[in-house]
Amino acid sequence: MTLNTAQPTRDDGRRRDDDDAPDRLPSRLTEIRAHEFGEPEARHLLLRAGFGGTPSQIRTLAEWGPERSVDYLLAAEDVPYAAPKADRFDANIMRPLSESERREYRSAQQRRDEDTLARFRLLRQQRQRQDRQQIGDVQRWWLERMIETPRPLEEKMTLFWHNHFATSYRTIENSYHMYLQNQFLRTNALGSFADLLYGIIRDPAMIAYLDNNDSRVGQPNENLARELMELFSLGVGNYSERDIKEGARALTGYSFRDDEFVFNHENHDKGNKTILGRRGNLDGEGFVAAILAQPACAQFIATKLYDYFCQHIGTHDPGDEIAVRRTIQSLAGTLRSSDYALTPALRRLMLSRHFYHPTVMGNRIKSPTELVVGSVRSLNTPVRDMGVLLQAMDLMGQNLMYPPSVKGWDGGRTWINTSTIFVRQNALNFLLTGRLPVGYDGNARDERYDPTDLLTEDERRTPRSAASALLRLTLGHTDERTKDDAVRALTGFAREHDDRVNRDVLVGMLLLIAAMPEYQLC
Amino acid sequence: MHHNDSANARAWTRRELLGNGLVMASAAMAMPMFLQRSAFALPGPDLGSIPGVPDDRILVVIQMGGGNDGLNTVAPVGYDAYHRLRPSIRITKQQGITLEDRYSDIALHPALEGLKEMYDSGLMSVVQGVGYPNPNRSHFKSMDIWHTADTTGTGDGWIGRYYDSECCGFGAGESGRAPRQAANQPQARTETVYPPVAIGREAPLAMQGRQTKPVAFETPDLFRWTGEQIHDSLHDPYQKLVRRDPAQAEGNVSSNAEFLMRTSLDAQVSSDKIRQAVAERSLVEYPNSPLASQLSMIAKMIRAGMKTRVYYATHGGFDTHAGQGGANGRHANLLRQFATAVRAFYQDLGQQGNDGRVLTMQFSEFGRRVAQNASGGTDHGTAAPMMLFGPMVNAGVLNPHPSMDNLDGGDLKYTVDFRTVYAGVLDDWMKTDSKTVLEGRYKAAPVIRKL
Numbered sequence: 001m002t003l004n005t006a007q008p009t010r011d012d013g014r015r016r017d018d019d020d021a022p023d024r025l026p027s028r029l030t031e032i033r034a035h036e037f038g039e040p041e042a043r044h045l046l047l048r049a050g051f052g053g054t055p056s057q058i059r060t061l062a063e064w065g066p067e068r069s070v071d072y073l074l075a076a077e078d079v080p081y082a083a084p085k086a087d088r089f090d091a092n093i094m095r096p097l098s099e100s101e102r103r104e105y106r107s108a109q110q111r112r113d114e115d116t117l118a119r120f121r122l123l124r125q126q127r128q129r130q131d132r133q134q135i136g137d138v139q140r141w142w143l144e145r146m147i148e149t150p151r152p153l154e155e156k157m158t159l160f161w162h163n164h165f166a167t168s169y170r171t172i173e174n175s176y177h178m179y180l181q182n183q184f185l186r187t188n189a190l191g192s193f194a195d196l197l198y199g200i201i202r203d204p205a206m207i208a209y210l211d212n213n214d215s216r217v218g219q220p221n222e223n224l225a226r227e228l229m230e231l232f233s234l235g236v237g238n239y240s241e242r243d244i245k246e247g248a249r250a251l252t253g254y255s256f257r258d259d260e261f262v263f264n265h266e267n268h269d270k271g272n273k274t275i276l277g278r279r280g281n282l283d284g285e286g287f288v289a290a291i292l293a294q295p296a297c298a299q300f301i302a303t304k305l306y307d308y309f310c311q312h313i314g315t316h317d318p319g320d321e322i323a324v325r326r327t328i329q330s331l332a333g334t335l336r337s338s339d340y341a342l343t344p345a346l347r348r349l350m351l352s353r354h355f356y357h358p359t360v361m362g363n364r365i366k367s368p369t370e371l372v373v374g375s376v377r378s379l380n381t382p383v384r385d386m387g388v389l390l391q392a393m394d395l396m397g398q399n400l401m402y403p404p405s406v407k408g409w410d411g412g413r414t415w416i417n418t419s420t421i422f423v424r425q426n427a428l429n430f431l432l433t434g435r436l437p438v439g440y441d442g443n444a445r446d447e448r449y450d451p452t453d454l455l456t457e458d459e460r461r462t463p464r465s466a467a468s469a470l471l472r473l474t475l476g477h478t479d480e481r482t483k484d485d486a487v488r489a490l491t492g493f494a495r496e497h498d499d500r501v502n503r504d505v506l507v508g509m510l511l512l513i514a515a516m517p518e519y520q521l522c
Numbered sequence: 523m524h525h526n527d528s529a530n531a532r533a534w535t536r537r538e539l540l541g542n543g544l545v546m547a548s549a550a551m552a553m554p555m556f557l558q559r560s561a562f563a564l565p566g567p568d569l570g571s572i573p574g575v576p577d578d579r580i581l582v583v584i585q586m587g588g589g590n591d592g593l594n595t596v597a598p599v600g601y602d603a604y605h606r607l608r609p610s611i612r613i614t615k616q617q618g619i620t621l622e623d624r625y626s627d628i629a630l631h632p633a634l635e636g637l638k639e640m641y642d643s644g645l646m647s648v649v650q651g652v653g654y655p656n657p658n659r660s661h662f663k664s665m666d667i668w669h670t671a672d673t674t675g676t677g678d679g680w681i682g683r684y685y686d687s688e689c690c691g692f693g694a695g696e697s698g699r700a701p702r703q704a705a706n707q708p709q710a711r712t713e714t715v716y717p718p719v720a721i722g723r724e725a726p727l728a729m730q731g732r733q734t735k736p737v738a739f740e741t742p743d744l745f746r747w748t749g750e751q752i753h754d755s756l757h758d759p760y761q762k763l764v765r766r767d768p769a770q771a772e773g774n775v776s777s778n779a780e781f782l783m784r785t786s787l788d789a790q791v792s793s794d795k796i797r798q799a800v801a802e803r804s805l806v807e808y809p810n811s812p813l814a815s816q817l818s819m820i821a822k823m824i825r826a827g828m829k830t831r832v833y834y835a836t837h838g839g840f841d842t843h844a845g846q847g848g849a850n851g852r853h854a855n856l857l858r859q860f861a862t863a864v865r866a867f868y869q870d871l872g873q874q875g876n877d878g879r880v881l882t883m884q885f886s887e888f889g890r891r892v893a894q895n896a897s898g899g900t901d902h903g904t905a906a907p908m909m910l911f912g913p914m915v916n917a918g919v920l921n922p923h924p925s926m927d928n929l930d931g932g933d934l935k936y937t938v939d940f941r942t943v944y945a946g947v948l949d950d951w952m953k954t955d956s957k958t959v960l961e962g963r964y965k966a967a968p969v970i971r972k973l
Contacts, residue, residue: 226659515749
């Protein structure tokens with residue numbers, strides 16, 4: 001055990017809580033000391049605040065120590081990296097018909113001019129096809145960015161917000177709006193949650209996804225108002241059905257034209273509303289302000305951050321319940337006192353002993369994105385074919401830009417079942433060897449993968465030392481029994497190849513490790 | 523005509539479903555409309571076995587995700603309010619498929635044409651106004667409520683609990699490896715188990731028991747490890763690593779490690795069996811839709827003699843807030859896919875000679891509001907009909923449409939608790955004790971024909 005070497009001493013006469021006992025998950029966000037931060041901790045930080053690191057990246061952070069490492073990851077903006085441009089994708093594929101085109105269409109309808117109508121239908125189908133291609137390009141672009149970025153936390157948080165403010169291309173059928181939303185989430189990824197919440201009710205993709213574009217006085221659509229509170233900020237039980245009805249009125253007239261938010265005055269309900277105890281002629285901003293004033297809001301966001309960065313709520317040890325709850329409360333307090341700025345809370349968390357506790361390290365199930373991006377980044381494999389990787393992630397249950405619902409992906413153990421286990425193993429077979437599993441479309445570029453450089457010369461000396469080093473890199477800390485079993489299987493495999501430690505044997509070892517149930521943990 | 527409110531009041535009312543939605547087990551707990559229907563059947567002793575029907579009975583659940591608009595599925599065309607509140611999306615009396623004369627107040631959506639023949643042959647049963655107390659309009663919460671059969675939407679899935687409590691599920695997992703148990707718990711049984719199978723990438727909560735883990739996959743090709751094709755020498759070490767005993771994870775700090783090891787082990791054992799079954803050709807032509815391909819796979823597994831007792835298929839896209847259409851359009855297309863898939867499924871099962879073994883039950887997390895919205899769609903509502911299929915169902919429309927005049931804030935008041943339908947399926951088809959599975963006593967809705 002690497003942590004809790006320094007026991008908290010209590011000479012103030014207060015009763016010492018059980019959860020402060022050595023080895024138990026700490027219930028306070030006490031800071032980790034520099035000497036408690038070694039390579040396992042650096043590896044963990046890279047996995048959680050990004051998508052994992054190579055052995056040399058791990059060694060660098062271990063030398064830097066906790067504070068410099070965390071601050072480096074948090075200050076993503078200081079790392080030069082070109083921002084995506086607005087014209088990166090075609091904004092005009094799904095432009096609505098112009099006024100004159102609409103007139104032509106209507107008159108064709110009246111005249112029952114089937115030829116003209118058929119032409120319009122064909123045009124629409126062509127545009128939809130073109131747009132479906134473009135959303136594929138957007139997906140590939142994002143996946144590539146996650147793989148290549150020198151600012152891993154920025155993309156990790158963009159992914160977090162994509163899951164939080166889940167919006168699906170399947171419903172809105174506008175790839176450019178999905179791209180704009182993705183950019184909005186990235187720009188604010190490490191900024192302030194308040195800015196995100198104010199911005200999301202003006203986001204064309206979200207407005208279309210939750211049907212707010214036609215919502216008007218007298219006929220409010222409740223969809224956005226409901227999810228704004230239930231899924232984006234407060235959680236069930238912290239608002240009433242009446243708040244939804246009144247909130248929906250506040251959001252009437254919030255719409256968009258082309259790619260821009262518009263506020264349709266004539267559609268907005270200008271009457272008095274009472275939302276979450278706040279009364280007045282509230283508009284969308286007033287509604288969001290009322291939400292942000294609720295203590296439940298910071299608590300809700302803190303819980304989701306904890307779930308994403310520490311461990312899945314619900315799969316932690318029942319004995320750690322109090323420690324988890326108190327930690328979330330502290331995070332919520334930090335969020336509140338910083339007016340919802342995200343970095344102070346993340347900094348506190350990532351510098352805490354809690355974050356590096358043995359029960360937290362290695363106890364998260366990798367999301368499909370984390371599995372794929374993380375494997376490429378930490379094992380330095382070729383990317384081979386972005387399209388195949390996206391198909392595989394889809395089959396694992398995570399199709400980027402297509403969350404299953406506004407709730408996003410459930411994550412945790414729901415990623416894993418008897419079939420996704422195979423998809424996960426086989427995606428790694430593809431990355432490591434280029435072998436395309438049955439049922440996929442795509443061409444594997446025949447790039448040879450050579451993992452030799454992952455290991456030092458010393459580590460490559462015998463099959464046993466190579467196996468141990470690869471296990472340390474891929475699985476982190478494991479119990480002795482697991483390690484023994486794995487080393488035995490890997491060295492057994494090497495024996496079939498004359499006990500050599502060469503490229504083929506190292507790839508074979510990685511294939512076997514990636515098939516281990518434990519490889520799904522991070 | 524039954525569509526007056528006094529008839530509704532005589533159906534299962536809110537009063538009879540007080541407290542946790544539990545049905546009082548008293549003789550006064552009458553269900554006149556159900557009894558009326560079953561009176562046509564010959565009374566006979568219930569021997570726990572239907573003559574000519576094998577005991578290895580199968581349940582197929584079809585989930586309509588997003589909240590199916592029940593009012594445009596079984597449309598109350600005989601009520602003015604329906605037409606008034608849905609001016610541009612209603613199903614007219616002329617468009618709808620009419621059933622027997624005594625149900626002239628309702629009509630099936632015209633896209634359900636494929637089901638009409640099944641209905642006429644006594645293979646379809648409709649329960650109207652199904653819901654639960656204090657309906658939740660969140661997709662997720664309401665779906666969880668249907669999956670757990672619990673109005674707080676928490677706990678294990680109802681099918682998972684069925685497996686946990688029955689022979690076929692106790693001990694869990696295709697591998698037969700039980701999860702570790704506390705010392706004070708009874709020893710898990712060790713007989714071979716056949717876990718429930720879900721077609722789709724996500725295993726539904728309904729099938730997650732304390733010990734039961736469902737098998738879930740989208741296509742069987744993806745249901746194996748490809749590493750052995752890379753090099754033969756990988757076979758043995760792979761098998762050693764993935765078939766380790768999950769119990770050894772006990773000392774592991776990660777609570778997820780044991781879960782992953784168990785799932786991995788189950789995957790190995792299921793893989794061979796299922797790929798073999800699904801490689802066969804279907805006996806009939808299926809339409810081209812995701813639901814049809816799911817049902818065709820299920821039919822093949824049944825034909826292969828797999829001993830799985832519960833299968834799960836999903837049909838999504840029902841969240842029609844905008845542009846849902848009426849007799850044609852988005853919702854109509856979804857219903858047509860449903861009807862044609864179910865019809866082909868039973869034709870297939872009929873050719874196999876397995877139709878008598880397979881009950882199919884459809885549900886959605888909620889219906890939709892009675893009035894349409896400004897976007898030509900409908901918002902989240904409450905009660906909706908459920909449909910059941912198979913030669914064993916108590917065929918016909920089992921109860922009246924809920925009142926169209928006495929609404930609850932623009933929503934239908936439910937008249938049947940969905941758990942009574944589950945209880946009917948569990949008690950009368952799966953032959954288990956629904957009280958154990960549902961963790962409460964619900965009077966079984968007579969959805970299964972008594973012989």
